[in-house]
Amino acid sequence: MTPSDYIAVPLLVSGVMFFLAGSAGLLRFPDVYTRLHALTKSDNVGLGLIVAGLVVEADSWFVVGKLLFIWLLVLLAGASVANLITKGAMQRGTRMWTR
Amino acid sequence: MEVIITTFPWGVVLILVPLFGALSCFMWPNVARYLALSTAFALVMSVIALAVRLITTGSYRHEIGGWGAPLGIELFADGLSLLMLAATAVVGFAVTVYSIGYFPNRQLLRFLPIWFLLLAALNALFLSGDIFNLYVALELTGLAAVALTAMSGGRAALIAAMRYLFATLVGSMSYLLGVVLIYHSFGSLDFMILAERVEASPATWSALGLMSIGLALKTALFPLHFWLPPAHASAPAPVSAALSGLVVKASFYILLRLWLEVFPAGHSLIPGEFLGALGVCAIFWGGLQALRATRLKLLIAYSTVMQVGYFFLVFPLATVVAWHGVLFLLLSHALAKAAMFLAAGNIIYFAGHDRIVDFDRIAQQLPMTLAAFALAGVCIMGLPPGGGFIAKWLMVQASLESGQWWWAAALILGSLVAAAYVFKVVGHSFTQTTVREKTNVVPVLMEWTALALALASVLLGLVASWPLAWMEIGGVFAGVPAR
Amino acid sequence: MDTLNLAQWVFDSLTGTGLLWLAWMALASPQLIRAIVIFVAFGLLMALTWVRLDAVDIALAEVAIGAGLTGALLLAALAKLTAAQTEISKSDHRPRDGRAVRALRQLPAVLMFLVAAGLVYSVLSLPPVSSGLSVEVDANLGTSGVENPVTAVLLNFRGYDTLLEIFVLLLALLGVWSLGGLPPQRVAPAGPVLHTLAVVLTPVLILLAAYFLWAGVKGPGGAFQAGATLGAAGVLLQLAGWRPGPGFARVHWRLILVAGPALFILVALFTIVAGRHLLEYAPEHAGTLILLLESGATLSIGLTLAGLFFGERPDDGYDNDN
């Protein structure tokens, strides 16, 4: 393992952990709103961590740029889509889960 | 001049011209009909030029991109492709002319670009020497055919088109999986190279099975014919003419090529007998359904199911004479069936329906259309001098020579059934009546087109020696037993 | 077996099982919307598989076209079905089946099992090593005008396939147009978020398309990926509420639609008239010609895909129903 790996691997592993947590939330949470809540939050962080891990390992600044670009795009898309799904659900009258 | 004709790659022109025609009809709708006529005419001329080249200098290959097989794709033109290309050009020209009269302007503008893509796909298919390229051409053909079937927008047409689409999809997927197995077994997609490399192995057998089934489905071999009758019966008449006349033969052509060139080991093995048996079932099932049909176009469509059955008799017979017979049948059936559908189109155009029992009110008014139908019928039932007679003769000869008289019996009985359903229609049209319905005047050009095709199919029997000689260009039957 | 291989094996098995499971779910789940969502997930897993199989070009195409656009098309179709207020059958099995029919229903399963057995046997019997055409491709890559072997095959060695394929795409659009109009839809107002997303993403997507086009010469990418990205931009615009107004299909739009195919035909004609073989480029011009062809194709593919998503012929004065 190179020195950079010592930084990258923890980042990647924790990123994956966040993804796993998000996915668990998607599967386990009771309604669309809570599921989205779990998914977007944890995935955004997870992706950030993974991108950070990959940036450490990147060969050139060009690749770093591309990775950051991807991160931004996914943030934008994820946030917007979550908003759209929620809006759609509310329009359709899906009720929020209450205990 | 002569050098140009004998060296120019006319096959390429046959592909590019209709593609260009499709684009130009789409781009300039105002002059689309003139563009269409010129494109169709250019196709006929190019086929003639190709014929001259092939007859004078023999078959040729064209290396696309200059790479040559196995890396690149090669076009391959020999007598077999010439035959199919000629049928495509002639039927294509007739249908183009006919469609200009048949369709109202709005529909014509939708029809023409798709129609020329279909012609291009057919030409590409008949010229291709590469099994994957054939897949692309096959998909182009299938999609265009389905789109044209759905064109009239009626309930029956849409449902039929959907069925047709699924059938053609499954057919091409099955074919493609066969291609995959072949490629990964022998490392090439080119017919010639495969012909040298192919040897029996589980993958080869699977590939042969997959490709045969897929193509049989697209050719509508019994019992995989379920999609054909509704599709051909409910498509607009000129489309039906092209579907029955040409499209069905495209997939069969690939099957022929595969059996003749790539899998010669497949000869005289059980699959051949099996396909032949299915062919016999198709002959009788199609024939009986045609007899039962109460609507003309459905009758003609079932007649196609029946004729497809005849095609498959070549596999158990598999002698040169049998190949000649079936190829001649392909040609004459293309002309005759197209003529029949165009005649049916005239009747529908005239009377707004195609119920056979009510023909006494129609046929008296459309003698030329009736003549076209009857002449094409003569060809279909294999009576002289129609082209079908020569085909039947050769196939009966082949089966008697090889001692397999039962195929001959099926052929002859089938032609009796064909006679029965043709005359069921013709018989009704001689009866006299004074009752008239509200009718439209059929443009003369439409009547003449149908009649011309029908005449061609009948006169084909008198000049049979030419196409029979063309088939030999390129020596495609070199590996086939003489008798 | 060392750890890396074990990890690979576990990964492969999981992916493979996942693919089969997702496919089964997509085809068996009772709700259509679920089926479509699962199908999109299936597409994404396919993309991952392509990367695993060293087919990055295909992975890109799969994400953009296979999962992305197809998913959008499927969802849009489902929405329109609901809009048409048709009776969507809840059950996939027809209700009135006699015993014979039910017995017959077992037939496909049996048949499938047999076919599957034969195919598995055939695949297992294939030689373990086969170079295919990779040797020939490598040997001629230098004169092909590009460095990415997949692009070389697509646009040069087997450029003729691509020529026909571009026409398949155009044909699909023509076919869709020939089917006539669709039911009028209740379009939800786009809202500020979607609007902003469209405004921000459209130029990004166009840029991205240009990048794919350019990158395809050297590495993964090319006209199809680029065209699909453009198409995605078109889909996004439509989702944000933009509709092709009258004149959408007037000449200049149609010009873009046919640009790719027409360029191909022109190049083909040119090579023939110049006495070469069809689509035979001189090595020194090959790179330029390929880029030209790809640029035209990208535009056409993008517009065609967007048009397929729209689903009916925009009013161009030539195809009015009255």
Next chain:
Amino acid sequence: MNSSAALPLLILGSSLLPGLVIFFLPESRVRTRSALNLLGALLKLVLVGVMVWGVFNGTSYETRLPLIPGLDFVLHADALSLLFVTLSSVLWLVTTIYAIGYLEDSPHRSRFFGFFSLCVTATVGVAMAGNLVTFLLFYELLTLATYPLIVHRGTEVARLAGLSYLRYTIAGGALLMIGTVWLYTLCGTLEFTYGGFVHELASASTSRESLVVIFVLLIAGLGVKAALVPLHGWLPQAMVAPAPVSALLHAVAVVKAGAFGIVRVIYDVYGIEFAANLGVTLPLAILAAATIVYASVRALFQDDLKRRLAFSTISQISYITLGVATVGPIAAIGGIVHLVHQGLMKITLFFCAGNLAETLGVHKVSEMDGVAHRMPWTMAAFTLGALGMIGVPPLAGFISKWYLGTGAMAAGQEWIVAVLVGSSVLNAAYFLPIIYAAWFREAKGAWPAEQPRGSAETRWTLLLPPLVTALFALAVGLLASVPFSPLEWAQLIAEREYGR
């Protein structure tokens, strides 16, 4: 192509081209159509005359075009084809005149005369065919060209009669085709040859059984048109067609083509000796004899005149088959000459029946009392024809029956004489009462549907043809030994076939 190769084609074309042109003529162009018809018929007669003269002077006519590899389309002129070609072209001219008169003012005449011409073209083709495949080609064409004529009236009865006709003839054609192809695969050629080709070319390994089966197939196929019992069912039904069509069916074209084909198969395909050797001639003779007797008996009980004539045709046409199947040159002469004689007599009878129906509305034998007083010329012709059929000397029928009888004796098949005698008695039994009633009974009252009377008993176009053919029937009997008479031709043919 030199003139000797072109002449057979010209003879075909002389009726084909007018026919095709007529299809496209508007209904109202009566004169043009009649002119074309007559011109074609006359031209054909002249061309046939040229050919007869040429053959007499030793020219051989043959047109040969490639059909498929190994098989040619061949038209040629040998003695047998000349006999049939001459008969058809003479009778066609007469029938054309008759048809023009008969169909005056009826609808769809362009269609009718178009198919009429095609019909004769096919017949002439059958006559001149130089091999079995060419024969088959024209034989089937004849089926197709005749069908529209049978259903011409457009009634439901006509449609059903047409269907019946097709059922028989197309099935027969299929049998003929199988036989032909099979024979081709065994022999490698189908060229008509004096004395036959089968015995020379069929390879040693060929089983006699398969040759017998092929013979049966061929005869069954031809027997349909030749109306051999039990393949005769279509013929009585087809009498719904207009009278000129009946004439065509019974005398000029269809039935004749079948009988002619049987002659060809026995003589020029199998060869009479080989056929006898195979043991197929005797069963055929018995079948023919059975047909003769059976059909005569059936004719006795028909009240409808045309139906009675139809059964008479079935009976009479089998004389030809009988003569050929009786192995012996003299009987052969009788059979072959009957090809001509039956045609002349039967066409007369049908013309007369047509005249009665057209002028008076008389369709039934029971309506014919005293009809000769109203139409003496027609009934005179009828009487001549009927007496000829019975075999009263010196009329044409007598010559045929005489040669058949003596030939049978010479061949040692005396039972045939008994058949001939019995048949003649039956002929007399169904014809004489008609003649008696027509001439010697009083008319019962008004005729069923009498047309307004002109100066003659009916239109001259209707009257002239039966008179001409009746005179011919008389002449060929009286002048049987004159050179170029049908009998002389038949003798020539028989000599060649028997190799003397």
Next chain:
Amino acid sequence: MTTETLYALVGVGLFILGLYALFVRANLLRKILAANVMSSGVFLVLVALARRTGTVAPDPVPHAMVITGIVVAVSVTAFALILMLRIAMKTGQTELPDTWSE
């Protein structure tokens, strides 16, 4: 079992699954999905086996073939979906009737 064969067999499985579903599912949208799964299966077999070159780089020709195939598939899918919509508009159903009649 090598990676190549594993994925090729998964491809075969997808092909069969899709084919089966195409047969037994009545809903048109489902049939369209099934056809897509089928084609994915074929593509997977094609590309998986292309890795058997014995070198690091896989055979590029199948890759190009699959890209062609994907484009063809999306074209057909798009057309099929619109056709389905038209049928739904005409008949109110998203299934094909058992029997065909005018």
